[in-house]
Amino acid sequence: MPRKLFGAAIALAAVLFGIGWMSVVSSVGAPPFFSMFGIVFIIAAIFILLRTVFGRSG
Numbered sequence: 358m359p360r361k362l363f364g365a366a367i368a369l370a371a372v373l374f375g376i377g378w379m380s381v382v383s384s385v386g387a388p389p390f391f392s393m394f395g396i397v398f399i400i401a402a403i404f405i406l407l408r409t410v411f412g413r414s415g
Contacts, residue, residue: 368402377395
């Protein structure tokens with residue numbers, strides 16, 4: 358159980374980082390390419406979360 362909780366916490370942190378990154382980048386006026394990094398973090402977080410929830414715990 359602690360492993361699943363840790364994986365979910367990591368996924369949540371990655372989602373928050375991705376959202377924060379995209380909002381900061383867009384507020385500074387950086388090129389749209391830079392906000393793609395936030396999307397990468399959010400996609401990675403979804404992958405981590407799905408792997409944590411539906412993966413084997415062994």
